[in-house]
Amino acid sequence: MHAAIEAEWRQQLHEQGYFVVPDLLDAAEIARFRAVIDALIERSRGVTRSDAVYDLEPDHSAERPRVRRVKAAHRVDPVFAEFMQHPRVLHILETLLGPDVRHQYVKLNTKAADGGAPLEWHQDWAFYPHTNDAVLALALMIDDVDVDNGPTLVIPGSHRPRRVFDHHRDGVFVGAMDPRRGEVDFRRAVPITGTAGSVYVFDAFLVHGAARNNSSRVRRNCFYEFMAADAWPLDGIHGDDLKAVLGPIESRRVLGDAMVTPRLAEVPVRLPLPRPSGGHYGSIYEVQESMPVRFFS
Numbered sequence: 001m002h003a004a005i006e007a008e009w010r011q012q013l014h015e016q017g018y019f020v021v022p023d024l025l026d027a028a029e030i031a032r033f034r035a036v037i038d039a040l041i042e043r044s045r046g047v048t049r050s051d052a053v054y055d056l057e058p059d060h061s062a063e064r065p066r067v068r069r070v071k072a073a074h075r076v077d078p079v080f081a082e083f084m085q086h087p088r089v090l091h092i093l094e095t096l097l098g099p100d101v102r103h104q105y106v107k108l109n110t111k112a113a114d115g116g117a118p119l120e121w122h123q124d125w126a127f128y129p130h131t132n133d134a135v136l137a138l139a140l141m142i143d144d145v146d147v148d149n150g151p152t153l154v155i156p157g158s159h160r161p162r163r164v165f166d167h168h169r170d171g172v173f174v175g176a177m178d179p180r181r182g183e184v185d186f187r188r189a190v191p192i193t194g195t196a197g198s199v200y201v202f203d204a205f206l207v208h209g210a211a212r213n214n215s216s217r218v219r220r221n222c223f224y225e226f227m228a229a230d231a232w233p234l235d236g237i238h239g240d241d242l243k244a245v246l247g248p249i250e251s252r253r254v255l256g257d258a259m260v261t262p263r264l265a266e267v268p269v270r271l272p273l274p275r276p277s278g279g280h281y282g283s284i285y286e287v288q289e290s291m292p293v294r295f296f297s
């Protein structure tokens, strides 16, 4: 039974670049996530601009909280960190990435009802290239997701052959592909829909984006970035002090051992540098704001 499902995951990831696992969490487990997220959104009423925790929509207010993202969610509440040790999550990770696995970052994209922000087309690999390509994202649907409330959109098969599309403009990293270049046929986009508690996994090279939330229902998906422990980040370690490298690597261990012996593979790399305005950006939403030509808006 396990062997058949594992073979199917591997095949779908290889051929399509993604797959869905329906109903990985049950209603009680999802209710716990929702209670934590509701409290976080409530707390955002007292926040007026994006900070280390919240990425806010431009029209966010105390009366009508509009949160785009809760950043580094695994550090904000244990419910997000504990999910990484869920036996069914570990089963997926071990099957796809082997016995030693690290996580990098956890972000909760809380796409608000009635217009929650879209995300432009991109490859995660453009944001965090590694020494080898055993890198993927696993996303948990906190709500039912359908075509109206802003699903993730993927271009099946766009992860192979391995290539990194240009996410720069005028020599500066803008975190999005220029839709005018015609490198990918976006008409082939497939929405990833499913019931709350479902999970989807996608390859770091897969071209994806997300539609605007045109419904009156919120869409909250939590994204986990995972990699084999021997895939070493080429652009530093996201969200950590680069001077203290091994500490953060060890603290991101999910399964097996941390490693200081990266595996070097022939992978295409274009570093996400320089950043817009020469400096720091807090989230993909913020970096994509410097993109003058949009697909979704």
Ligand SMILES: O=C(O)CCC(=O)C(=O)O
Binding pocket: 107, 109, 119, 150, 151, 152, 153, 208, 209, 210, 221, 223, 284
């Ligand atoms: O929110 C989504 O559906 C897509 C998220 C994504 O691609 C990202 O945050 O990098």
